Amino acid sequence: MSEKTTLTDAVHTLLRRAIIEQALKPGMRLPEDTVGDQFGVSRTIVRHALVRLENEGLVVTRRNRGAFVAEPTLEEAKQIFEVRRALEAEVIRILAERMPESGYDQLRAHVRSEESVRGKDGPVSIRLAGEFHTLLAELTGNAVLARYVSEVVLRCSLIMAMYAKSHSSDCAVDEHLQIIDAIRDGDVARARDIMDHHLGAVADRAELEEKPDSVSTILSRYGKELAS
Amino acid sequence: MSEKTTLTDAVHTLLRRAIIEQALKPGMRLPEDTVGDQFGVSRTIVRHALVRLENEGLVVTRRNRGAFVAEPTLEEAKQIFEVRRALEAEVIRILAERMPESGYDQLRAHVRSEESVRGKDGPVSIRLAGEFHTLLAELTGNAVLARYVSEVVLRCSLIMAMYAKSHSSDCAVDEHLQIIDAIRDGDVARARDIMDHHLGAVADRAELEEKPDSVSTILSRYGKELAS
DNA sequence: TATCCGTCAATTGGATACAATTTGCTTGAT
DNA sequence: ATCAAGCAAATTGTATCCAATTGACGGATA
Numbered sequence: 001m002s003e004k005t006t007l008t009d010a011v012h013t014l015l016r017r018a019i020i021e022q023a024l025k026p027g028m029r030l031p032e033d034t035v036g037d038q039f040g041v042s043r044t045i046v047r048h049a050l051v052r053l054e055n056e057g058l059v060v061t062r063r064n065r066g067a068f069v070a071e072p073t074l075e076e077a078k079q080i081f082e083v084r085r086a087l088e089a090e091v092i093r094i095l096a097e098r099m100p101e102s103g104y105d106q107l108r109a110h111v112r113s114e115e116s117v118r119g120k121d122g123p124v125s126i127r128l129a130g131e132f133h134t135l136l137a138e139l140t141g142n143a144v145l146a147r148y149v150s151e152v153v154l155r156c157s158l159i160m161a162m163y164a165k166s167h168s169s170d171c172a173v174d175e176h177l178q179i180i181d182a183i184r185d186g187d188v189a190r191a192r193d194i195m196d197h198h199l200g201a202v203a204d205r206a207e208l209e210e211k212p213d214s215v216s217t218i219l220s221r222y223g224k225e226l227a228s
Numbered sequence: 229m230s231e232k233t234t235l236t237d238a239v240h241t242l243l244r245r246a247i248i249e250q251a252l253k254p255g256m257r258l259p260e261d262t263v264g265d266q267f268g269v270s271r272t273i274v275r276h277a278l279v280r281l282e283n284e285g286l287v288v289t290r291r292n293r294g295a296f297v298a299e300p301t302l303e304e305a306k307q308i309f310e311v312r313r314a315l316e317a318e319v320i321r322i323l324a325e326r327m328p329e330s331g332y333d334q335l336r337a338h339v340r341s342e343e344s345v346r347g348k349d350g351p352v353s354i355r356l357a358g359e360f361h362t363l364l365a366e367l368t369g370n371a372v373l374a375r376y377v378s379e380v381v382l383r384c385s386l387i388m389a390m391y392a393k394s395h396s397s398d399c400a401v402d403e404h405l406q407i408i409d410a411i412r413d414g415d416v417a418r419a420r421d422i423m424d425h426h427l428g429a430v431a432d433r434a435e436l437e438e439k440p441d442s443v444s445t446i447l448s449r450y451g452k453e454l455a456s
Numbered sequence: 457t458a459t460c461c462g463t464c465a466a467t468t469g470g471a472t473a474c475a476a477t478t479t480g481c482t483t484g485a486t
Numbered sequence: 487a488t489c490a491a492g493c494a495a496a497t498t499g500t501a502t503c504c505a506a507t508t509g510a511c512g513g514a515t516a
Contacts, residue, residue, distance in 0.1 A: 086318035
């Protein structure tokens with residue numbers, strides 16, 4: 001009585017993880033046939049999964065060209081961070097008001113797992129850092145809010161993967177603990193400040209480094225000038 | 229050089245409009261071949277459109293049962309309104325800081341079109357009231373924010389269609405003008421208060437009336453108890 | 457008569473086949 | 487040598503086909 005998940009869901013989840021963990025890098029093509037063969041499913045399934053991923057902003061599709069892993073511009077990145085800050089402020093407001101019983105236990109357990117990979121700046125670190133925020137949002141009990149937070153967190157992970165060289169999650173884990181404490185104290189303002197600083201630091205760090213790689217993006221700019 | 233839109237997009241847009249305007253009522257079944265025959269396209273197209281609509285929260289699909297127009301519960305409705313309030317507060321904050329030049333003209337033009345249908349509590353009224361908020365969000369220049377606002381506004385329209393008997397958009401139009409003025413004055417607090425009152429009133433009105441119709445929903449609850 | 461079980465129609469889940477469109481390359485002319 | 491036109495390959499867009507699952511109807515049984 002397991003197997004209640006559809007194939008589309010499975011492919012969707014796998015592709016999402018692959019993108020977040022940088023196995024599939026931004027700008028990389030995602031031909032339906034190739035992905036389908038790889039997973040042993042038909043194009044139909046892959047297509048459905050790609051439609052979902054497009055809605056989540058993780059891939060972009062060009063007409064008759066196919067799907068690509070999204071390459072968020074700095075402008076998009078700013079917009080996403082702006083929305084994320086607003087959404088997470090709401091999360092904090094709600095949690096300070098009503099936190100479920102096992103909430104703190106779950107949060108601390110997650111932080112522990114984050115600490116267990118401290119030092120390793122791999123994709124797992126990025127994923128765990130993001131999942132902390134997702135967990136926070138889920139604890140509000142507001143599924144809609146949790147869904148949106150999850151989406152922006154995932155897109156932020158993609159942005160970090162593109163722009164940031166080292167994620168250096170050391171301070172992040174520490175700030176996660178501070179946020180938990182502030183919420184427990186009912187100090188909304190402080191929790192929000194820490195969260196703003198947390199996100200702001202991440203955004204600033206990303207902004208400083210621009211993108212050294214991603215040849216296609218760089219060339220597309222020069223190509224734009226040639227077109228005129 | 230027209231026809232740049234795919235069939236899936238067309239069906240998706242049409243279905244969405246039909247749902248928002250209550251041509252397709254909540255709980256109504258959406259068999260793929262029926263819809264396909266109706267529009268003269270294949271099931272594949274309808275299927276893709278339904279996947280998108282599901283992602284937007286306007287339809288729900290049950291495994292091997294098919295797609296239905298979503299019937300948001302009161303709990304879901306509260307969650308959506310909660311998120312909407314947070315998102316629109318951010319919209320106001322941004323607009324008070326930086327409003328594009330033609331912004332006020334566009335807003336006033338829209339309000340005029342809202343006034344032109346004053347008195348008629350039809351689906352057009354609901355749609356226009358929603359589009360005001362969407363326009364507001366688009367003026368921020370933040371595409372991500374605009375997208376999320378658009379989604380929650382659409383879902384709110386569906387909620388209103390379910391729970392509210394008369395939309396009575398008279399006061400709404402007036403409050404729209406007040407919001408514009410408050411933003412122009414740079415009075416974020418006032419604009420936010422009006423917006424909160426605006427949304428709160430809508431939510432409260434919906435909450436009072438419960439739902440008298442929708443037999444299937446009522447019976448499904450009793451059915452749930454039988455299942456245990 | 458109410459409950460249980462088996463068969464069947466209806467509908468979706470998924471795969472394959474065909475058509476349309478784009479891209480890149482080859483070929484030829486200037 | 488460069489550019490344009492056209493052809494071929496690849497990929498997506500769409501339709502059709504088979505299989506699996508679900509819900510309903512009806513008969514059998516206690």
